[in-house]
Amino acid sequence: MTAVSADGSRVHTELHGPEDAPAVVLAHGWTCSTAFWAPVVRALSADHRVIVYDQRGHGRSPAAGPGGYSTHALADDLAAVVEAALPAGRRAVLAGHSMGGMTLMAAADRPVLRERAAAAVLCSTGASRLVDRARVLPLRPPRVRALAHRALLGSRAPLGPVTPLSKRLVRYATMGPGADPATVEVCARILHACPRAVRAGWGRVLLDLELDGRIGELTMPTAVIAGTADRLTPLEHAHAMAAALPHCTGLIELPGLGHMTPVEDPEAVTGVIRGLVEEYGTSRAPHPSTTQKPHAKEQTA
Template sequence: MTSLELFAPPVPEARLRVPSADGTVLHVEVHGPDGVPTVVLIHGWTCNTSFWAPVIRALREGAPGLRVVAYDQRGHGASEAPGKGRYSVPILVEDLTAVLEATLAAGEQVVLAGHSMGAMTIMAAGGSPDILSRVGGAVLCSTGFRHLPGSSSVFPGFGRLPRANKAVHRLLLSSALPIGPVTPVSRAMLTHTALGPKTDKGLRQVNARMIAACPPRPRAAWGRVLSELDVSSQVTGLDVPTSVVFGTKDRLTPAGAHAQAIAAALPRFEGMTTLPGLGHMTPMEAPDTVVGLIRQRVAAMDELGAAPVASETKEARP
């Protein structure tokens, strides 16, 4: 199967339009049958639900089959792009809360898996008792919880100039300049930024198309949030079994700057998976590894007695 086929969006059993606390409507997809354990997938900055396509297929169709919920972060994919000021760390948590309320039955616990900003959403949820009461485990992929611009290495020439490095990466995050259309030059730039050096041509194209499709204003708005993000106080409250995944060639959230800090901060750290030669997009670059870790967390959740109750998918709004 080619990368283009692998990342073709799977058809969900249900598509929901879920209003968040401020009225912004989120696009939510539900894959797989009711009455089995549920996994909620949360993508990162400039991505959308198609980011998870191979992960969704493997979780839904593998043995045992799981129920998978994925949603577009506000301003991404088919979710609404709100006005100025409706982007913040608390809003990440509010949006996740709305998705869980719309897709889970009373008393049902889930495993959360997030990439980059999606993993930051999970860490920020460590300050939300309502979310934690529903979570039986988590997987954090390629992420950090503070000091993102200063630690990034997309522009390695600034590595010995800390202030300049922070400034140039803050500019990268907050720029509203359009990225598309995808050209050989823009594809090469986005490959350098987000992927490992040995990624195949098909995945480089999928990555570039997805990032270029993110509207510039929401991209910049979320980038400004990320440039100031610090959820160090919340991550210590993420009291659920949590696995962590990093690529050794991650330039946006380098493992050396973030991996061990996250491991030390987590109350119930369940192990680090380091992927040699891979970049920031670990669920795209190594979906089988991420699927395996999610299944481990689901199995552990069930062993601890957090077996799912029958789920009822709520009816989609027209």
């Protein structure tokens, strides 16, 4: 189906699984598409209603409308998808990877999120200071490294065809050292398929991302997932988000995994989503206001 965002942008949306099953909404990251979630969709769709969509300009969603590229547009598009694909009165567990997690934070103040999200998952993501904290380019001093990361994020350079060299670069930048060749191949093809203008447009949004103030507005139960070998959004992001969330159900660290956790270990990510669905997915009552934040539970999967 197609959801129509506030500025008229058309958002390609897919619905998988039984219509009356517990619902899950999946938001992918920068330069990815619905294809990125394929292992998670396959695992969940037998007994869940899985809603997955292409962020504007990615996959089958056309380039941005008048609203362009911004965190506001991310929130608008998510709200449009939830309203179009989730029947009235139904709630869902929302999971976002990388820029998809930033989408959930950007939409935290939207009434539709507060009313329709039973729980949330922030997977391999961060709220701010992305270029300062990234470890893709091991340069010193930190200021030089940050400048290099800024140039990388905003680049319009063509990626070219998928080659053995480009796959090695994708593995190094986005995945853990144990990633299998087939998974690297899939990720490389997804990343290379993103139009360079779209990649640069969203990259400029990520350069100066500042969503720290929105984390406290994610009042629904929220899990945080991170790979210990993530160079793009290192663990310090996950720890900061877990500490700031009003209701963090746990910080799950996946040893040796990089940034692409949903494809590197789909069973672990799917397990977290299933757990939230089982505990909170059928709840229809509004989330109570939180006056005291519970301590985040840290665990290693």
